[in-house]
Amino acid sequence: MSEATTTGLAVISGASGGLGEPYADQLARRGHDLLLVGRRQDRLDTLAARVAKETGVNAEVLVADLTVESDLRALEERLRTDQRIEVLVNNAGVGGLTPLVKADLAEVTTLLQLNVTALTRLTGAVLGSLVERGTGTIINPSSALAVNLLPSGSAYSGTKSYVLTFTQGLHQEVAGTGVRVQAVMFGAVRTAIWDGSWVPLSSLPEEIVMEPAEAVEAALAGLDAGELVTVPSLPDVADWDAFEAARLKLAENVSRRHAAERFAVAGRG
Template identity: 60%
Template sequence: MTTQNKTAVVTGASAGLGTAYAQRLADRGYDLILVARNAARLETLASDIRSRTGRAVDVVTADLTDAAQLSVVEERLRTDESIAVLINNAGGALLTPLTASDPAAYEALINLNVTALTRLTIAVLPGLTARGHGTIVNISSAMALNSLPISAVYSGTKSYVLTFTQALQQELAESPVTVQAVLPGAVRTELWDGSGVDLEALPDESIMSVDDAVDAALAGLDAGELVTIPSLPEISDWESFEKARQTLLPNLSLRVPADRYRG
């Protein structure tokens, strides 16, 4: 597919995975709309990409946890007919026990990881469908599959991203729009700053570089993977996991309780 006059939107573009996605998509010929809170970093990134690739780059400074600022981004997604790709990368992490947590901080995390991602997806979908092409990439996390005592809300939000994406894939099965969920493990980014966990406390062999994570995610997208787990050696392990889940489905809603619950 030609990328001429096609635009990719990257949220959380000012650092980490978002910056790497912006660079890679510019290399693939996309113009860019970069969204994040840090205007100075966005402008620096945009200038670098323009000079290196010649692509057009727009900067939208927005805090996606703020309803008014989120609505500005939604309106751009609804009305810009050049948009072909949305990378829902913006997200945060809080890894602390709930018994010692600030509920307002967790509300903001849910607003960013769940509400903003959902609203942006809803905003972009009609245009992509009408134009007959498009890609949405939702950044989940390996923590969607692995809950810890300190990850109740974070794992919950990332599980939402995974199941939201899987349901949307079913909805769009006959559509020209592609939707991918990406489940990275620990990646060396600023996400960890203020998360409650020191990245350096993790084993070095468990931490992936930003470039490797994004390159793997894009390779998975190119290969047609609906769910990409960058560090998983055998895709058959994920397929087995999904097959096991599917075997539950016929018995999840029946007229009578299971025998073990009846006296």
């Protein structure tokens, strides 16, 4: 990936694991100072020190558990008030490929808190400042499972479908403001999010599992290309365009004055 000359602070939630490290590496190489947010102090400190040494950017650490209200509020306040922030990567999240009937519902609650509630609140916290300044980028990692549903992933797929449609709606909201948003529909990526899953990573064919650095590099290339939705493994973007066109065509008929004739419902007239 070519070096960029952008400046400003990039905030990466969930930076102590998963895709957080490659996002930190690649945004730092693009010239961004970093605020690395996560639960594990040791991993954050190690990542911050390495990235700062290798790239020369400033890398700050904020230890926070985004399922804890006080920690979430503290990060929201930083996002509202720090005028240096140019990029927010809502990377914090958990997996949950477990049939709902067998799931620990407390863990499902955590899934919803991180994948939906925290992402929405952090986006809302930074959005006003970005719109006021007329610049900035919000990156929301989604998943291929937002559209490729599995019997063991109803709750997880539901959260990632939310991320996708939330980002698409937000794109319309910020049109003309100078703020960019992107949803990234990652497929299977070799990260610890699979640990303890009903579907272990080792059960997947190697040919469908991408390395984290490559996945993030493709995601950022999609951002550079102006994509609202990036699917790093998709060979032909025309397939996504066709999917969207079908959705928009369907939308023309999802709300009408009368029920469709195929239901033979009384009361038409």
